[in-house]
Amino acid sequence: MSILQTHNLSRRYNQTEVLKNVILDISMGETLAVIGPSGAGKSTLIRLLDLLESPSSGSITLFNQTVSNKTDRLPLRRRMAFVHQKPLVFSTSVFENVAQPLRWRGMKNTFIEERVTDALALVKMDSYAGRHAKTLSGGETQRVALARALVTHPEIIFLDEPTANLDPLATTMVEELISSVIQARNLTVVMTTHDLAQGQRLADRIGVLVAGELLQLGKPSEIFMSPACRAVAEFIGVENIWNGTVTGSDNGLFTAAVNGHIIQAVGYFNIEDTVDLFIRPEDIIISITDDRTSARNRLPGTITRLSLVSPLVRLELDCGGLPLMAVVTQQAATDLGLVIGKHVFASMKATAIHTAKGNCPGQ
Template sequence: MSVYDNVACGLRWRKEKNEVVRRRVEDVLEVVAMADYRDSNAKTLSGGETQRVAIARALTTQPEVLLLDEPTANLDPISISKIEEVLAHIIGEQRITVVMATHDMSQGQRLAGRVGVIMDGKILQVGSPNEVFTLPKNREVAEFVGVENILAGIVVEKESGLVTIDVNGSGIEAISDYEVGERVYALIRPEEITLTLSKDMSSARNAFPGKIVK
């Protein structure tokens, strides 16, 4: 079966007219950058090309929502980049809603307008990529999105939106709405840490002495 016939399957099952089939198939092959493979045998395509053909086949029926289950899994970086370009075009130019499952955190940040974190069949948090990745709702979400430094503590002071968190006897100041007495987690990403040889060399609100051990 050729790439053209593969992409046309859905339209032919719906008994669309030949002219409609031709126009839509040619249009979507352009969208997924597979027009040059129109007459190629679909079985000879690479993994990334096969995924783009599958996306094209779904697009021919002009769906309002496109459901994708890890469309870039087990693909090489170049193929992943091409598929992401296709998806960005579909979302941005064709205005089709795409619901996509992925375990690639950076991919979610690049493509998504909204992100949902699902663990053990439960939706733990839904929000913009910035909200989910910088303000995870709980420890499970924080670990899932890659936060490595998670410090458990308790709010001991609050004034004008600034709280002090006691973490094993050390105080950490942060902007927060949590109230005194609440147990919280302070999340610190490696890129948010600044190292200096003297406390006076930094204007950071929170400063702690330490020693590089690794």
């Protein structure tokens, strides 16, 4: 059941279009992570969804109500909560910081006591209730901000880069708390992050926002294994991205000319189509002899660089003008005698090469 929808949502500041025709349909109880580089429009999107700003065009539907300029937004906003990237705390106790939203709503003290105690326990900050909030660490402040958002029992919670300013240990703790809170409360969560792995760990679906456009939306495995276009592949860190021209196509298997090489991959394209090909380093098999295997693609190459990323060794190859990145285990590198300048063979199955034609959907 949908709880939040957008249709062609756009936002302009003067003549600069920050968001362009964003379409979302978020289900109740779902966690959606919007990932993208700095300046992509992630914070603007989440502020629009929380009704802190109004769109330049397009529409937002919340709880089956389409929001207009005349809509009373306060009742809708009280069903939601927002945790900012750099949350502010009031110069008072942790308890009072968490209690403040309820005091603004005119709740009774006995009700406030119960709600605040529960919220602090949920984020494992109950022992900090009497502490002055200004003395907290960054991770502790973020947990207090999370408790303050949860104390009103929102149906949707928005998290804007919730761990952007935290050290690795605090990041892990906050992520674990977010995950446990989602399960305990069955919340609908929309979060922004530039941390790809965080999106994978926490989200049911991921949206990739680049230059104000939502280029791909899907399950984490779909985003990371089958990027929809070059812009998505570049952002998620696919290291082998080639551009080629289709030279043959037969029943879902095609060949493409790439820098003088013929590559076979799976997909339905027409002759002379221009396609992008994405190959992950871990999907490349390195050997030192030209023994034939079931892999459709086999390129001779020379190792130009080796680097240790324990427990793996990263190889940079020059395959006749075609650069290629591969990874092997340290043991395999030793067994194969891999050194800079050594001639090797790189094999890739046709099914390991992901493909896309032209721009991402919406571009």
